[in-house]
Amino acid sequence: MSPSARPFLRTLVAALAAAATVALAVGCGGGGGGDTAATDGPTIFADSGCANCHSFAAADANGRVGPDLDDSTLTEEEVVAKVRDGGGGMPSFGELSEAQLQALAEFVVGQRGR
């Protein structure tokens, strides 16, 4: 590789790193993510960054900040309320629609413990 190509490569690497940081911040859900148009539970779970904080086998999630969702005993209604309102270290995802919250709760309650 010619020496003159190196500065360009360094710029490219820096740009890619910056883009990755932005993508990470957007996907993280901390402080209220849920910036997704998806309507199916698994995709909403992934897009909202739930996996950053929760373990959940069905979503291949290994987060360690919040409780393991496979061990949760909450009903769908309680999961909807928890995700919408947050609390106790859990961010609120109030910008998710009722239909999205319901799909998410059905996924979390229906697939846990597997």
Ligand code: HEC
């Ligand atoms: C920034 C970290 C974080 C993110 C992101 C996060 N949670 Fe949580 N979650 C927590 C914490 C901490 C708790 C414990 C709250 C408590 O004890 O009141 C919690 C609690 C919960 C509970 C209650 C579990 C139980 O049995 O008590 C559910 C359900 C839940 N989260 C689902 C989700 C879903 C679904 C998402 C994605 C939309 C999500 N969480 C995103 C941190 C997070």
